[in-house]
Amino acid sequence: MQYSVSFPTGTVQYHFNSSFAAVNELIDIKQCIIITDSNVYEQYHTLFQPFKAVITIPAGEQSKDLTTITSITDQLIAHKAHRKTFLLGVGGGVVTDITGFIASIYMRGVPFGFAPTSLLAMVDASVGGKNGINYHTHKNLLGCINQPQFLLYDARFLDTLPQEEWSNGFAEIIKYGCLFDQPLFEELATNNLSYYQQDKTALSYIINKCVDWKNKIVQADEQEKGTRKLLNFGHTAGHAIESIYQLPHGQAVALGMLVASIISEKNAAPLNETISRTLTNYLLPTSRTIDIDKVLAALTMDKKSNGDTIDFVLLHSIGKAYIQPLSLTEIKEGLSAFSSY
Numbered sequence: 090m091q092y093s094v095s096f097p098t099g100t101v102q103y104h105f106n107s108s109f110a111a112v113n114e115l116i117d118i119k120q121c122i123i124i125t126d127s128n129v130y131e132q133y134h135t136l137f138q139p140f141k142a143v144i145t146i147p148a149g150e151q152s153k154d155l156t157t158i159t160s161i162t163d164q165l166i167a168h169k170a171h172r173k174t175f176l177l178g179v180g181g182g183v184v185t186d187i188t189g190f191i192a193s194i195y196m197r198g199v200p201f202g203f204a205p206t207s208l209l210a211m212v213d214a215s216v217g218g219k220n221g222i223n224y225h226t227h228k229n230l231l232g233c234i235n236q237p238q239f240l241l242y243d244a245r246f247l248d249t250l251p252q253e254e255w256s257n258g259f260a261e262i263i264k265y266g267c268l269f270d271q272p273l274f275e276e277l278a279t280n281n282l283s284y285y286q287q288d289k290t291a292l293s294y295i296i297n298k299c300v301d302w303k304n305k306i307v308q309a310d311e312q313e314k315g316t317r318k319l320l321n322f323g324h325t326a327g328h329a330i331e332s333i334y335q336l337p338h339g340q341a342v343a344l345g346m347l348v349a350s351i352i353s354e355k356n357a358a359p360l361n362e363t364i365s366r367t368l369t370n371y372l373l374p375t376s377r378t379i380d381i382d383k384v385l386a387a388l389t390m391d392k393k394s395n396g397d398t399i400d401f402v403l404l405h406s407i408g409k410a411y412i413q414p415l416s417l418t419e420i421k422e423g424l425s426a427f428s429s430y
Contacts (some may be wrong), residue, residue, distance in 0.1 A: 208258025
């Protein structure tokens with residue numbers, strides 16, 4: 090299945106249920122440099138032989154920093170990359186973030202695309218045009234919004250995905266159900282991780298569903314001035330917890346969603362138990378001891394901070410979300426309630 094989606098900054102072609110070999114029909118691979126990580130390279134390096142060059146970064150969140158950007162820039166110069174050189178990010182969210190970022194600043198911008206290899210990247214991280222890197226302990230503090238030319242989905246990459254990365258991806262999928270789609274959430278609550286690992290048709294359906302939701306939101310608000318902020322559900326507290334405790338992104342988002350659901354329950358029907366039970370189905374954490382003051386300090390540097398308040402995404406109910414500025418006192422109360430669960 091193929092279709093295009095137009096955004097203010099560009100049009101993205103989506104190639105679902107495709108094959109990595111199809112990239113030959115989209116670009117001149119002799120003018121294409123692949124950016125990937127060490128794990129993907131080890132598994133799939135034979136696929137990369139026809140390309141101009143391959144730049145490999147260490148796998149993991151620690152690569153999302155200025156040191157990696159400097160290293161990639163040096164290698165692009167060594168490979169004589171120019172303004173018509175195409176950069177193809179083949180990997181998970183770390184790789185797609187880095188590829189989009191360097192493509193946006195190298196020679197003031199070169200064309201780029203993504204072949205996401207993790208479930209999290211397929212449903213969320215590579216979609217929407219956000220490209221960012223971390224700065225010290227601050228998650229995605231440096232970045233830009235720039236759309237790739239295409240996203241190429243090849244399900245074979247999921248065959249070698251570690252179990253933990255399946256769970257990380259489902260944290261983002263559950264997020265979409267919580268935000269916009271009660272029927273999707275109910276389907277997820279009924280099933281579990283092994284069900285979708287075994288039923289590729291069902292998995293393909295929910296991947297497409299999440300991508301559709303994100304595209305609709307980003308089309309309406311690409312620069313995150315309004316409704317796109319809803320996509321930060323679970324990410325506000327989650328990013329702080331992720332940075333402090335070096336957790337995988339999906340695990341941190343799962344915990345962040347529970348913090349938000351606890352705060353939401355002041356004005357909503359009980360949500361925490363419902364969300365917690367569904368997260369458990371996908372082997373995601375539902376509790377953790379946290380240093381509340383450290384998390385609160387990290388939150389004050391969040392991009393959604395307004396000084397005295399921080400925009401939090403909360404739920405009226407499953408499928409109905411809203412944005413609420415919260416004081417640090419209100420957030421601390423929520424973190425305390427989460428920590429005592």
